[in-house]
Amino acid sequence: MAKYDPDLSLLFHALSDPTRRAMLERLARGPAAVTELAGPTGLRLPTVLRHLSVLEEAGLITSAKDGRVRSCALVPQALVPMTDWLEGQRALWEARLDRLDDYVTRLMKERER
Amino acid sequence: MAKYDPDLSLLFHALSDPTRRAMLERLARGPAAVTELAGPTGLRLPTVLRHLSVLEEAGLITSAKDGRVRSCALVPQALVPMTDWLEGQRALWEARLDRLDDYVTRLMKERER
DNA sequence: GTGATAGTTAGAGGAATGGCTAAGTATGAT
């Protein structure tokens, strides 16, 4: 089992860091240069660059250099594999929740007698 | 910025490992004991236990001991914070995609003249 | 109580992560 899906792992890992999520939230308002993304984080540039490369390797952002400025932007479709997986799970999990409800309900009815 | 939301970080981190995702997928088919979860992974028990505790600390599963067997089960609502965040982002990202489309369309119309 | 079963705890080791400084390169402005 557990044939590993590098895509999902990279994606979930990329989102597991609050700094990176904050960067994505900033980028949701439009493309931005590296320095601009660094600003609110309080982190040094090399550190920020590492975070950006994690995001880029996960396919969540693209970046291109224009003159001496590197501009970063979201890759909108990038969330799809994750939302698909979560959606699939949610469906199954809720089915289980229903069965649990049934079970509890049945238990309580037993008690009432 | 980046006021950190430990919840989301724990959740995304928990899902970033293929072994843990496989365990969740197994649990989606119903509760299971530790040894049963360990089986398909090929990992040693202490390793499996560590994965389970990551899942449990993220709030994705619960476990309870009955006799000498520990039974693990999903916590169905646990995915909600993640899907909420992703849904919020998706909305913003797609808005950006629309604007990009607009932009490209406009560019192409300019070219046509 | 003996032995097998199902976890559990403690600890070690190597790789990956997240942060830094220091020193580089490339480009725009004067």
Add this chain to the structure above:
DNA sequence: ATCATACTTAGCCATTCCTCTAACTATCAC
């Protein structure tokens, strides 16, 4: 040509992660 800006690269350090072995505890079955 000089200087400031905007990254970029290289390397260090502490911590966390994933996995293991070895030894332990707690049931259950005889």
